[in-house]
Amino acid sequence: MVTTRSNATALQFPILIGDIGGTNARFAIIVDANADPKMFPIVQTADFENIDDAIQRTVLDKTSLQPKSAVLAIAGPIDGDEIDLTNCPWIVRPKVMIETLGISEIIVLNDFEAQALAISSLRDDARTQIGGGVIREGASRAVIGPGTGLGVAGLIRARNMWIPVAGEGGHVDMGPRTERDMEIWPHLKAIEGRISGEQILCGRGLMNLYQAICATKSVAPSLETPQAITEAAINRLDIEAGEAIDLFATYLGRIAGDIALVFMARGGVFIGGGIFQRLIPAIKKDHVRRAFEDKAPHTALMKEIPLYVMTEPLAALAGLATFARTPRFFGLETTGRHWIG
CATH class of the missing domain: 3.40.367.20 (Hexokinase; domain 1)
Known part of the structure; x- marks a missing residue:
């Protein structure tokens, strides 16, 4: 069963982070609190049927690391268990992702929340x-x-x-x-x-x-x-x-x-x-x-x-990484945006 939680105090490593815009999707995995993110090639959203397919083919098929948690930033408002992107036909379904991708915990943020996290320590x-x-x-x-x-x-x-x-x-x-x-x-x-x-x-x-x-x-x-x-x-x-x-x-x-x-x-x-x-x-x-x-x-x-x-080309990923390592330092309200398997 998948449940929701109202806040995040610590996330289990490895952590998948992703910045999904209307055109491009960027992914990385953080192995532990001190490691630099392991980056994966930037891909175009149009090349994949949905985000699950993109994560499977771009990340999971390319590494032996199995993420236990994920923090994803998407270009669009977050409301409910089916999240539409504003300028992309993908629909993000965290409950389905937990069941099919082997990830036990997912937090979804707005893409510019991730940019805001980045400017906290740019x-x-x-x-x-x-x-x-x-x-x-x-x-x-x-x-x-x-x-x-x-x-x-x-x-x-x-x-x-x-x-x-x-x-x-x-x-x-x-x-x-x-x-x-x-x-x-x-x-x-x-x-x-x-x-x-x-x-x-x-x-x-x-x-x-x-x-x-x-x-x-x-x-x-x-x-x-x-x-x-x-x-x-x-x-x-x-x-x-x-x-x-x-x-x-x-x-x-x-x-x-x-x-x-x-x-x-x-x-x-x-x-x-x-x-x-x-x-x-x-x-x-x-x-x-x-x-x-x-x-x-x-x-x-x-x-x-x-x-x-x-001038940091992957600022959103940098912001997500900062949050994923130490979520307690950020007053990020995750009610309705935090799913646990």
């Missing part, structure tokens, strides 16, 4: 600062990351524990501010009349922005993927792609500033996700910082808050 060489500001130790932090979607989470310090706060902050409304925004906005693809952050600040959002920019100039779009737009901008091969990348970065700075105010993130705001890391050679960092700070009447406050780009 190394200096795993982040690059944009502009000024200084981290206030013990203050709240926040993470935002464009990828298949736009993820947002906070990290609060209380009672000597870090408490991740997940949500769907990427779906907040985003409106035009400048004259150029006013020209672009009517051409953006909306969802039921709304332009949310995720409609612009993710892979398909970059396509949306690029095509809208082309429409304002009556130019036929020549680039068909976010990767093509990025490459064209970095190599200065397409004027519209260059503007799309510049505005993408500016808009991300703008919404990162909003998130900083929501969480009063004096401990810093961290930009994760692979998209922004690839854009760094092409973006104007001063534009990002200016948009981040432009929050009147709180501009002076915003100047004190540091903004970072996370």
